[in-house]
Amino acid sequence: MIINNLTRDNHLKYLNEIFKSAKKIFIISPFITKNINLINFGDFSHLEKITIITTLKPYDVDQYSKVLYFKQLYNILNLKNIEFEIQIDNSLHGKVFIAENNNSVKAIITSANFTDSGLRINNEWGVLINNFIEINKIKNGIIENVKHKSLNELNIDSFLKKIEQTPITQNVNELLTLNLSLLLENKDNYFDLNNKTTFWLKPIGVTDDLVPLTQKFDLIDSDLHFSKRPSGIKMGDIIVSYAVGHLKILSISKVNSEIKNVNKESRWPFYIVGKNLTPNYGREWMKNNITISNQKSLFLSQTSFNITPSGKNTYGSLMQGADKLKITQEFGKYILDKVFKIDYELQKI
Template identity: 25%
Template sequence: MSHIVNNFDEGRAAIGVFGKSYSWKSHKELFLALMEDCDECLLVSPFLASNFASLFSNISFERKKVELISTCSPRGDDQFSKPHALKKFGEVVKATKGEWPTIGLDQNLHSKVYVFRKEGSPFAGIVTSANLTDNGLARNHETGILLQSKDALVNLESTCRKHLDYVNLSEWQVDKLCQTADIMERNYTPQKDREIGLKSILNNYATPSAGNRSTALRDGTKYYIKVSGVKDRPILPAQRRPVNQPLCILTFAKAPKGISLGDCLLEVAVGGACFLSYYACASAVREFTGEEKATNSDHKRWPYYIYANNLSLNYGPTWFEKPLLYNQVVEDFKREYPSYSVTTAGGDHFKGAMQMGHSYIRVTKQFGEYVRFRIDAQIG
């Protein structure tokens, strides 16, 4: 069953869900009522409220799973304000939930969709012209449809996530966008659809979605083998352990020298002898705090780390189904390109450096690009 939702008709509409009656005179009344009762929500809107603290003043996000999909594409001067709107949204959710919400970007987004779940099942969704703003939800003459079909809502969620360009923006990544917006606004001159450099920041720092193949590594990218796992805790295909985190922490026993923002790390498994995924470095080298080392033996053993964006999200989750064995990849590379070395030190394999305990090994651009091609070929 579907119902019309708007902000201008006289009288109230009502529905019953889970034995509870919902009535409303505007998008905002219905939206907030569903927000209050759900335990999961997907909010999709290209434009965002400037004051989420006010909009969500009576909503607690404790024990709620919250996902926002928006955009940072150049639309008028929106790039100056959008990063701060994303930050305010995240901060409001984190204030009561204790965790940063899931935030994704679709750079061609125009849809406005709000889907609400309870106990794992979608129970209501609004497809509408109303943006996630006070004007859109309460003041403008906006019209939408309230859906309650589970199949339709599941399909709607899938459709909204299908065209994401960037996934799981972390708090520090949003801070990078805010810093860029603040710097560029100082030299502001009115301009139609002003691009202030957020595309470059997203390309360097944010994780592209599994379907986003437009993120390109820079011309000067250096390639490294990144070793994961140890003899007493090997990573084996039989464990069927997915590598599916968009933003990862890659750790090192010694501070890695030479790894720079945008460099590519090709992850290999100790024990499994295969490639797991490949990443772009998204931060400077950091060190775990003394407290973190004291409470986590792994942080003490591998005290240095970088943030890295997973560039093979279509491959990593199922790498174990058809493992890409690195001995075979090296053999194929040497057969096809006999004049090129595998490592920049002139070696024909990186296995010797692994056996000596190195957690990262620099390889040639030719070999690095070949590995990327082979991983991408695994996923079509």
């Protein structure tokens, strides 16, 4: 079903309709209303939990209005014993509204933000769907992309104190200095690693066809090819790709497919699909002097761990033409943490 704001049968009407019988509500929107009465969540008798996923961008005036709205909403929901969760994803752009109960799930996927103008006035278009599988894919994909721990009322109270210390200036030419993202905590295990996760180094390119410095590795996922069946690599493993020649790290991927076969005539007949964990870094890899050589040296000088399970601490097989090398979790996490920090900073650009 198509929804628009050209008539009174607008987004706000349909949101109220799908929300009124929901036990769980998900509001996924970069912009959030200042009007606490836009939707009266306290009137929904079946409601058990609201989750809002939005942005909280540094030096943005919206920080002030969002935090105030969250506190007002806590005041209402606490009286009704309704759970409230806030998640922050500063790369969020899409808008999705989901209503779940025991028997069904409905979602509105739309261009409309969760604001009065977005839901009633602006020329916005959306679609109402009830496909359980597809809605869960969308919801889980968005939640998995959130890098920070969820916010609670104590976090919001601390944000309000920070806002009191950094009020909005009346001088229109003066830049805002409020940066609440500094108070966000990263998830303890954002990449969902466990003791069975294996880390691998993988070369990209060949000696007579090096990776050009202009090539970007910023796709959300990609096929990683191998000359031989990559035995040992499994779903959930982490692959650190680097360039043959200058040895710079290009990207870090998480394996999200089984081993596939292209054709036996290909030079690299086997491949797996890797989810790119560092697309922002992959866009700018050539500007960072992070190589498998200097990272090995730094790691060995700063820790007491080995870089390979064998303890040899060399890249011997890779230098002799192998297309993968198993490394220790300690070394793999060391590289992942360093590259991910750069990726996170580049996300703000």
